[in-house]
Amino acid sequence: NNPPYPAFRATEKGSFAWDSTVRRWPIIIDSALKDMEQAVAATTNDPAKKDEGDLIIESLQQLKQEIADDKPLRLLKDNDSDCASWNEHINLYFSKVTWFDGSWLFNECYMYRRMRESYSLSTHWKDYDVFNNNKISTFRGSSASVFDLAMKMPQLITPVELEKQELVFQELIQVCLWGNATDLSLLTNMTEEDIKRLQAIEKEKLAEQLQFIVVNHIDQVWDKLKHMQNARIDFVLDNSGFEVFVDLVFADWLIQTNRASKVIFNCKTIPWFVSDVMPKDVPILLNCCLDRGFFPNQPSTDQLNALETLVKRWQSYLASGQLVLQSHSFWCSGLAYRSLPTEAPELFADLKNSELVIFKGDLNYRKLVYDCQWPVTTSFHDAIGPDLADRFTSILSLRTNKAETVVGLAKGKQEEIEAKVSPNEWKCTGKYAVVSYNG
Ligand code: F6P
Numbered sequence: 001n002n003p004p005y006p007a008f009r010a011t012e013k014g015s016f017a018w019d020s021t022v023r024r025w026p027i028i029i030d031s032a033l034k035d036m037e038q039a040v041a042a043t044t045n046d047p048a049k050k051d052e053g054d055l056i057i058e059s060l061q062q063l064k065q066e067i068a069d070d071k072p073l074r075l076l077k078d079n080d081s082d083c084a085s086w087n088e089h090i091n092l093y094f095s096k097v098t099w100f101d102g103s104w105l106f107n108e109c110y111m112y113r114r115m116r117e118s119y120s121l122s123t124h125w126k127d128y129d130v131f132n133n134n135k136i137s138t139f140r141g142s143s144a145s146v147f148d149l150a151m152k153m154p155q156l157i158t159p160v161e162l163e164k165q166e167l168v169f170q171e172l173i174q175v176c177l178w179g180n181a182t183d184l185s186l187l188t189n190m191t192e193e194d195i196k197r198l199q200a201i202e203k204e205k206l207a208e209q210l211q212f213i214v215v216n217h218i219d220q221v222w223d224k225l226k227h228m229q230n231a232r233i234d235f236v237l238d239n240s241g242f243e244v245f246v247d248l249v250f251a252d253w254l255i256q257t258n259r260a261s262k263v264i265f266n267c268k269t270i271p272w273f274v275s276d277v278m279p280k281d282v283p284i285l286l287n288c289c290l291d292r293g294f295f296p297n298q299p300s301t302d303q304l305n306a307l308e309t310l311v312k313r314w315q316s317y318l319a320s321g322q323l324v325l326q327s328h329s330f331w332c333s334g335l336a337y338r339s340l341p342t343e344a345p346e347l348f349a350d351l352k353n354s355e356l357v358i359f360k361g362d363l364n365y366r367k368l369v370y371d372c373q374w375p376v377t378t379s380f381h382d383a384i385g386p387d388l389a390d391r392f393t394s395i396l397s398l399r400t401n402k403a404e405t406v407v408g409l410a411k412g413k414q415e416e417i418e419a420k421v422s423p424n425e426w427k428c429t430g431k432y433a434v435v436s437y438n439g
């Protein structure tokens with residue numbers, strides 16, 4: 001199951017893997033340290049908890065140093081249920097690799113799992129999500145688009161004519177796609193203006209944004225959804241905050257138009273790549289939306305009422321089981337998704353019962369196509385491998401491009417893009433995207 005082309009590694013100076021390892025990861029660990037320092041300082045009534053908090057701070061500092069010193073990966077030391085599997089893979093394939101010369105995909109996942117280890121080894125901080133505050137405060141900054149969507153939603157779910165529904169679908173799929181542009185682990189190199197532009201949901205802006213979708217299978221997805229009825233649809237989620245809000249909007253539309261009778265949100269089991277959704281994040285986000293003082297700039301009563309209607313409906317889906325939140329440690333392994341049938345056979349079998357599995361975001365995409373240096377014209381079908389391409393269910397990837405791996409481009413497309421922008425600009429900044437479908 002080796003990748004057919006070389007994996008990306010941080011040894012390649014100037015690559016995004018290298019930039020992540022030398023620049024982005026230290027910033028991410030620093031922000032976790034800052035959060036922990038505040039949390040420990042606020043722990044005034046429990047000395048044992050305070051001491052453990054200090055130990056966690058120390059181990060995060062050591063982790064940062066280990067990366068900077070390019071040390072070899074070591075085995076994990078906690079008792080979490082996925083620990084044995086991680087160690088088995090490190091022993092088998094990664095025992096001699098370092099933070100720089102190992103595959104970037106595995107190492108980056110390992111970094112977040114190592115952060116988790118610091119918490120798992122404690123007794124008082126086991127359930128602490130070091131990124132929680134970050135996720136919530138960034139969501140607060142998305143209020144303009146949140147209220148726009150809430151006000152618009154009644155018009156999006158009423159049309160019964162297929163032609164009108166298609167227009168709504170064309171809009172919503174893009175909203176759901178561009179919602180991925182703003183994950184928190186990339187905010188280290190995005191300006192606020194970039195983020196606002198990418199969160200814009202007006203029709204005209206979306207039409208303009210079409211030019212940045214370099215692989216566009218939206219019409220094929222519509223062919224699949226057009227006559228679908230009462231199906232199960234799965235999302236393999238990416239980020240919390242605005243992104244999962246738009247995933248909920250899309251899921252709501254699928255339910256309201258009777259295309260889906262059940263939508264399953266597949267979440268992460270541990271704090272992951274800063275902003276990824278864990279099951280607990282969804283109720284937290286819904287409660288934020290129902291808290292009339294949560295968003296800044298005094299929203300109008302109409303806006304608050306529209307959002308409340310929407311969120312109450314989502315809560316009712318959760319109560320009735322039309323919307324299900326589940327998580328699996330496979331999504332937090334360092335492995336590419338072609339190992340799903342062997343590493344998590346029960347998950348593979350379960351997902352096959354879904355009519356469509358929608359993979360959100362960059363990391364899911366990298367894992368789907370086995371993060372390696374594919375020629376960009378390789379087909380998505382070939383890159384995901386035969387198990388997912390031919391022995392699974394339909395797959396849709398909605399991904400804004402935040403890393404070099406990209407496949408499925410028409411011949412000549414790369415040249416056309418690179419006549420205008422640099423490879424880094426269209427592959428790594430989240431400003432371009434792919435909508436890749438395998439039916
Ligand atoms: O850091 C690796 C990476 O895949 C980036 O390229 C991206 O910034 C980040 O992970 C997460 O992206 P997403 O939230 O879209 O998976």
Ligand code: MG
Binds near residue numbers: 183238239273275276
């Ligand atoms: Mg993410």
